[in-house]
Amino acid sequence: MVQPLGTLKESASQTAGPYVHIGLTPNFSGITGVYESDLGATIVNDRTLGRRITITGRVLDGTGTPLKDALIEIWQADAAGLYNSPSELRGSADPNFSGWGRSATDGETGEYRFETIKPGRVPFRDGRLMAPHISFWIVARGINLGLNTRLYFGDEAAANAEDPVLARIEHRVRVPTLIAAADGDSYRFDIHLQGEKETVFFDI
Amino acid sequence: MTDLSNRKPETGAFFSRDRLWHPPGLTPGYKTSVLRSPQKALLSLDGTVSEITGPVFGHSILGELDNDLIHNFAKPGESAIGERIIVHGRVLDERARPVAGALLEFWQANAGGRYRHKKESYLAPLDPNFGGCGRTITDEDGHYAFRTVKPGPYPWPNGVNDWRPAHIHFSVFGHGFAQRLITQMYFEGDPMIWKCPIVQTIPDKAAVEQLVAALDWGNTIPMDARAYKFDIMLRGRRSTLFENRMEGN
Ligand SMILES: [Fe+2]
Numbered sequence: 478m479v480q481p482l483g484t485l486k487e488s489a490s491q492t493a494g495p496y497v498h499i500g501l502t503p504n505f506s507g508i509t510g511v512y513e514s515d516l517g518a519t520i521v522n523d524r525t526l527g528r529r530i531t532i533t534g535r536v537l538d539g540t541g542t543p544l545k546d547a548l549i550e551i552w553q554a555d556a557a558g559l560y561n562s563p564s565e566l567r568g569s570a571d572p573n574f575s576g577w578g579r580s581a582t583d584g585e586t587g588e589y590r591f592e593t594i595k596p597g598r599v600p601f602r603d604g605r606l607m608a609p610h611i612s613f614w615i616v617a618r619g620i621n622l623g624l625n626t627r628l629y630f631g632d633e634a635a636a637n638a639e640d641p642v643l644a645r646i647e648h649r650v651r652v653p654t655l656i657a658a659a660d661g662d663s664y665r666f667d668i669h670l671q672g673e674k675e676t677v678f679f680d681i
Numbered sequence: 682m683t684d685l686s687n688r689k690p691e692t693g694a695f696f697s698r699d700r701l702w703h704p705p706g707l708t709p710g711y712k713t714s715v716l717r718s719p720q721k722a723l724l725s726l727d728g729t730v731s732e733i734t735g736p737v738f739g740h741s742i743l744g745e746l747d748n749d750l751i752h753n754f755a756k757p758g759e760s761a762i763g764e765r766i767i768v769h770g771r772v773l774d775e776r777a778r779p780v781a782g783a784l785l786e787f788w789q790a791n792a793g794g795r796y797r798h799k800k801e802s803y804l805a806p807l808d809p810n811f812g813g814c815g816r817t818i819t820d821e822d823g824h825y826a827f828r829t830v831k832p833g834p835y836p837w838p839n840g841v842n843d844w845r846p847a848h849i850h851f852s853v854f855g856h857g858f859a860q861r862l863i864t865q866m867y868f869e870g871d872p873m874i875w876k877c878p879i880v881q882t883i884p885d886k887a888a889v890e891q892l893v894a895a896l897d898w899g900n901t902i903p904m905d906a907r908a909y910k911f912d913i914m915l916r917g918r919r920s921t922l923f924e925n926r927m928e929g930n
Contacts, residue, residue, distance in 0.1 A: 489888040491865040500788025539716035552858040562734035577736035619713030621704035680723040
């Protein structure tokens with residue numbers, strides 16, 4: 478026998494199920510009057526610093542069918558590359574930018590949508606700068622443990638080329654699965670759960 | 682968003698996730714997972730500042746009835762129908778430290794097993810006084826509590842005759858985005874737990890038992906509500922003592 482470490486096990490994940498919107502976006506699901514608004518529905522206000530952008534996309538299953546019951550959360554740095562979080566020790570983030578958003582995919586089209594700002598660059602563990610990116614977390618019926626991935630920007634070719642996380646993707650043909658197509662201030666980012674274009678998901 | 686805690690914020694990376702303890706992505710007994718589970722290996726990434734940080738929510742977002750599902754959707758003077766219960770417990774990390782300021786959001790079916798949702802087709806009736814959502818934030822010691830009615834079991838389209846055991850869905854935020862977790866709470870003594878294909882996605886019996894709330898007789902309120910105790914464990918952080926630092930820092 479040895480001394481016990483005294484650690485606990487993380488609670489096991491269970492699927493968010495088909496009714497996740499009741500709990501996380503009740504107003505969207507038609508349950509009004511309980512919360513004033515759905516948490517994470519707005520990320521920016523009219524004083525937020527940085528370039529306004531829109532991100533839209535879908536989550537597609539192994540047949541290419543969009544999920545109409547998924548829920549996506551994003552987490553990103555502000556325009557100066559700082560997170561609005563107590564664990565951010567490098568400085569104070571823009572107080573008018575939460576950095577966190579939540580969007581259900583549309584019940585008809587399967588589209589999600591975020592109105593946010595382009596994030597600044599933040600350092601990798603060794604101090605090198607990562608390319609601007611947004612962390613994504615995807616849950617839905619049929620997903621047993623939330624999926625983590627990142628969105629990188631299609632108009633940041635130089636920064637993407639030196640990004641230490643993208644550099645670790647062995648099969649280079651998969652890198653484009655993390656890069657959102659740019660069209661002015663609109664970016665499109667589809668997430669493929671399976672198949673030839675399966676998005677690179679992370680074990681973070 | 683405000684920091685609730687006077688403690689020094691923790692900034693270490695998280696313990697790696699034990700993916701043999703969690704359900705795998707592909708679990709054919711739960712049919713929907715077959716086309717929704719990634720088939721390629723995940724890219725391992727030791728936490729950067731993007732994963733170590735996360736949103737923190739202040740008590741100011743909470744309404745007075747947010748942790749009372751018996752009343753938060755009910756007409757004035759009325760209340761939801763069902764067995765009145767209190768669910769309480771602590772949010773701890775893997776190092777057994779309390780997680781203060783953790784936002785918990787929960788949702789559930791009504792006492793008859795019916796969800797208030799347009800895609801729900803179970804013939805059990807809606808309760809006009811029950812919405813089915815609530816939320817709260819843990820205190821300095823990681824404690825939380827809410828009041829609700831015990832949800833009913835319900836049938837669902839998977840196998841010909843699959844039923845979910847009574848359960849409450851929980852969404853949990855810790856302090857880092859990598860701690861984000863959704864899970865479900867089950868009730869002590871329910872024989873249906875062990876028949877459920879969604880429960881069975883979890884490979885380890887001990888991991889299932891960790892999701893079963895105990896009837897907490899001591900905290901039952903006489904003539905009012907029984908109590909169930911449900912602790913939630915989130916990933917722990919490494920100590921930062923000997924972490925790699927940037928050269929020159
Ligand atoms: Fe459920």
